[in-house]
Amino acid sequence: MSAFLSIRNLSLVLKGGPRLLRSVSLDVEAGEVRGLVGESGAGKSMIGKAVLGILPRSVEVVEGEIWLDEVDLLKLRPSERRRKIGATAALIPQDPLTALNPSRRVGPQVTDRLVDILGWKRADAQARALELLAEVHIPDPARVMRSYPHELSGGMRQRVLIASAFAAEPKLIVADEPTTALDVTVQKQILHLIARMQARHGTALLFVTHDLGVVSKVCGSLAVLYGGLVVEQSPVRDFFRQPAHAYSRALLAATPKYTDPMAGLNPVPEAVITAVQAEVAQADASWRNGGWRHD
Amino acid sequence: MPSSTPGFAMLDARAMVKRRLGLRLWLSGGWLVVLVVAATFAPWLAPHNPLEQDLFTSRLPPFWMAGAEPGYWLGTDSLGRDVLSRIMYGARIALVVALIAGTATALIGATLGLIAGYFRGWADLVISRLVDIWMAFPPVLFAILLIAVMGPGLVSVIVAIIVIDWTRFARVVRAEAMAQGAMDYVASAQVAGQKRLGTMLTEILPNVLPTIVVLLTLEMGIAVIVEAILSFVNLSISTDFPTWGGMIAEGRTSVHQAWWVLVFPLATLFLTVLSFSQLGEGLKDRFDPVLR
Ligand SMILES: Nc1ncnc2c1ncn2[C@@H]1O[C@H](COP(=O)(O)OP(=O)(O)OP(=O)(O)O)[C@@H](O)[C@H]1O
Numbered sequence: 187m188s189a190f191l192s193i194r195n196l197s198l199v200l201k202g203g204p205r206l207l208r209s210v211s212l213d214v215e216a217g218e219v220r221g222l223v224g225e226s227g228a229g230k231s232m233i234g235k236a237v238l239g240i241l242p243r244s245v246e247v248v249e250g251e252i253w254l255d256e257v258d259l260l261k262l263r264p265s266e267r268r269r270k271i272g273a274t275a276a277l278i279p280q281d282p283l284t285a286l287n288p289s290r291r292v293g294p295q296v297t298d299r300l301v302d303i304l305g306w307k308r309a310d311a312q313a314r315a316l317e318l319l320a321e322v323h324i325p326d327p328a329r330v331m332r333s334y335p336h337e338l339s340g341g342m343r344q345r346v347l348i349a350s351a352f353a354a355e356p357k358l359i360v361a362d363e364p365t366t367a368l369d370v371t372v373q374k375q376i377l378h379l380i381a382r383m384q385a386r387h388g389t390a391l392l393f394v395t396h397d398l399g400v401v402s403k404v405c406g407s408l409a410v411l412y413g414g415l416v417v418e419q420s421p422v423r424d425f426f427r428q429p430a431h432a433y434s435r436a437l438l439a440a441t442p443k444y445t446d447p448m449a450g451l452n453p454v455p456e457a458v459i460t461a462v463q464a465e466v467a468q469a470d471a472s473w474r475n476g477g478w479r480h481d
Numbered sequence: 482m483p484s485s486t487p488g489f490a491m492l493d494a495r496a497m498v499k500r501r502l503g504l505r506l507w508l509s510g511g512w513l514v515v516l517v518v519a520a521t522f523a524p525w526l527a528p529h530n531p532l533e534q535d536l537f538t539s540r541l542p543p544f545w546m547a548g549a550e551p552g553y554w555l556g557t558d559s560l561g562r563d564v565l566s567r568i569m570y571g572a573r574i575a576l577v578v579a580l581i582a583g584t585a586t587a588l589i590g591a592t593l594g595l596i597a598g599y600f601r602g603w604a605d606l607v608i609s610r611l612v613d614i615w616m617a618f619p620p621v622l623f624a625i626l627l628i629a630v631m632g633p634g635l636v637s638v639i640v641a642i643i644v645i646d647w648t649r650f651a652r653v654v655r656a657e658a659m660a661q662g663a664m665d666y667v668a669s670a671q672v673a674g675q676k677r678l679g680t681m682l683t684e685i686l687p688n689v690l691p692t693i694v695v696l697l698t699l700e701m702g703i704a705v706i707v708e709a710i711l712s713f714v715n716l717s718i719s720t721d722f723p724t725w726g727g728m729i730a731e732g733r734t735s736v737h738q739a740w741w742v743l744v745f746p747l748a749t750l751f752l753t754v755l756s757f758s759q760l761g762e763g764l765k766d767r768f769d770p771v772l773r
């Protein structure tokens with residue numbers, strides 16, 4: 187059996203620098219919501235970017251496989267990869283401010299993927315886009331389609347981006363901290379919206395966040411990342427009952443509880459950090475000895 | 482929890498701004514329209530033949546001064562040629578150079594800048610090196626050298642402007658394209674399967690277009706000045722033909738007897754160059770979809 191998205195042994199390096207991902211293996215089953223947590227700089231976004239084929243130029247894949255829908259993306263030619271990803275996956279980005287082209291009206295930006303990927307006619311795509319915008323609770327969709335992005339508020343823009351991510355019925359959506367840039371009241375609405383759309387469309391979701399509270403609400407399982415190393419993968423139920431890794435336990439303890447916000451604020455203890463850093467160093471050492479590195 | 486239906490608060494206040502054309506755009510646009518009309522219809526509008534010499538009417542003052550002759554609104558030069566008519570015919574040269582040299586410079590420079598800034602890699606390496614090397618030459622020397630090789634004339638002037646100034650577009654557009662390329666919407670377009678060239682044209686180009694327009698109008702102003710300078714030193718079109726630069730050169734020699742021969746073409750030149758630069762800024766303010 188193989189998962190819909192299966193990342194195997196993926197290592198990325200910053201060209202001429204350190205490893206950013208350290209032999210990451212991660213599966214996302216069809217229709218599943220998988221959380222990806224870790225502190226800032228852990229490499230969460232890099233995993234999403236690798237899957238979507240939008241790694242920065244300065245980052246290089248040195249080993250591994252990314253199986254998406256039975257195809258190893260890394261073995262495809264760039265044009266084939268682009269087509270495969272376009273037909274299969276989509277992105278809900280973090281910052282709705284920079285995720286829509288400021289010079290183009292909203293409408294074409296939503297219909298683009300229907301026209302480009304599915305080969306729809308503009309008029310059909312237009313009608314579908316109106317439906318989608320209504321589905322994400324945008325009032326007066328026709329007017330929004332004619333607007334420029336800067337004429338919409340952040341929450342509205344994020345709704346547009348969600349609609350456009352679901353437009354071509356992708357099998358997998360990578361949501362990279364989709365609520366971080368929004369204020370708290372809007373965050374909740376957007377979170378609910380994503381969860382509802384995911385359930386209705388049966389899309390698999392790779393949900394990047396640093397908020398364990400969010401994970402407990404929307405995810406079925408999660409992976410914890412530290413320094414580009416996956417330290418734990420568990421179903422959410424097990425994780426919150428009994429985290430397997432010491433770092434996960436500390437992370438959980440550091441998350442504020444809704445019942446008593448101040449009670450949970452324990453920083454991750456020094457000893458735990460030292461231990462997990464040793465693990466990272468260990469991983470690097472055995473990797474180098476394995477002789478995989480080809481530079 | 483049902484997500485509440487978003488109300489009017491979900492609209493950004495900037496959606497309600499109505500932008501008017503503004504005084505700057507009116508004035509600069511107005512002057513340029515007048516100039517274009519005057520140049521285009523000079524054979525019908527000009528009161529006199531710009532080449533016609535008449536020593537009996539030499540150095541007539543402009544219409545409001547004592548001794549002015551009716552019909553010679555801005556006076557005549559030392560050979561008795563009508564200043565207004567010569568300015569109108571001179572506008573033809575100035576505008577043709579502005580249009581052709583400006584557009585060609587923009588096209589070449591912006592295209593190279595866009596490719597370098599968006600595709601990066603070896604294309605950027607080649608283009609950026611070329612720009613660096615190019616800019617090491619002092620531009621005026623470069624222009625004179627070029628014209629010395631090609632011989633004086635309008636084509637030489639236009640080629641000189643393109644050859645010298647494409648780097649300005651290339652540099653600025655490259656930097657802007659690089660900044661735009663790092664935006665999330667470009668990543669989204671890529672995820673959506675859009676080809677690199679398509680992304681450059683539909684995502685990047687519209688965002689650097691306002692900058693290109695500003696640079697273009699600026700460049701047209703520069704082209705007008707360069708043409709004037711080169712005809713001032715007699716390296717442009719032959720002196721038989723009226724040009725602003727040529728008029729300024731001739732007016733300079735008799736400025737104490739007939740200041741108008743120098744001042745009117747100079748003022749026209751100044752107004753035109755100023756209008757071009759103001760037009761660019763004004764257009765940007767008016768039509769850039771993002772309020773900045
Ligand atoms: N464009 C880039 N070029 C080179 N290195 C980068 C780039 N973006 C991020 N990095 C580096 O890659 C590492 C992982 O970054 P990544 O963005 O995946 O972190 P993250 O887990 O998503 O963190 P955050 O919660 O802050 O988004 C970091 O050390 C970061 O400095």
Ligand SMILES: [Mg+2]
Nearest residue numbers: 230231232362
């Ligand atoms: Mg990130």
